[in-house]
Amino acid sequence: MPVISTKLRARLLDALAHPNRVRILEAIRSGHTCSCEIAPELDLEQSNLSRHMKILVDRGVLVPERDGVRINYRIADEDIFKLLDLTGELVRRNAERSILEEAGKPS
Amino acid sequence: MPVISTKLRARLLDALAHPNRVRILEAIRSGHTCSCEIAPELDLEQSNLSRHMKILVDRGVLVPERDGVRINYRIADEDIFKLLDLTGELVRRNAERSILEEAGKPS
């Protein structure tokens, strides 16, 4: 009955629903842990990246851990990556379907 | 190498990242198939719902099938529901973590 709040689910999805934030998460998955590494890697303005990070932290996607002058970010829940992978699968199959229906069209 | 496009993944996530669209998908999962059923069910303006539907169709989440005067929508890929469920799991565990860290705080 207590179907998980649609608002909270939408809010989490929204945290991930930006190309740069997807890229940021992939950068973290591949071992980069701090903005100072990610910013040059993804060619993002420092202040812009900082705001994306804030969104990801505020919504519980990333956990910040200060280490001296830098802040290391780690994923709060490994299943976030599972979600990203599933999204990729869906995109891939969606593209396949588009091609198939293209083939089944009248000329 | 050909990491599924971050843009396309973000675009799909974005299609789902709205409370009303999550509600729409849950309504469809529970058996409602057309706007004329969903609009009153969710108490959404007809034109507003139509635009949400357009987003879901354009991004390949729903497939529209006209049946006379009405249009029935079906999920393009059942794994969309899997994604919604996983999102719910993440929200739930996120809430749990918040409570735990609350307990571990200084008074």
Next chain:
DNA sequence: TGTATATATGAGTAAATACTCAATAACAAG
């Protein structure tokens, strides 16, 4: 203290989004 490095934030802007109301289009059946 002063300097270097990393991060956060105020202010401004341009673009995108969700929404509503009113008008229009598509279809079925008389």
Next chain:
DNA sequence: CTTGTTATTGAGTATTTACTCATATATACA
């Protein structure tokens, strides 16, 4: 062709978003 039902679209508005530049804050270390 007319009427009823469903769906789409134009126009207007309010809000939110992403972004940039410049400035401020935080930490480490000489």
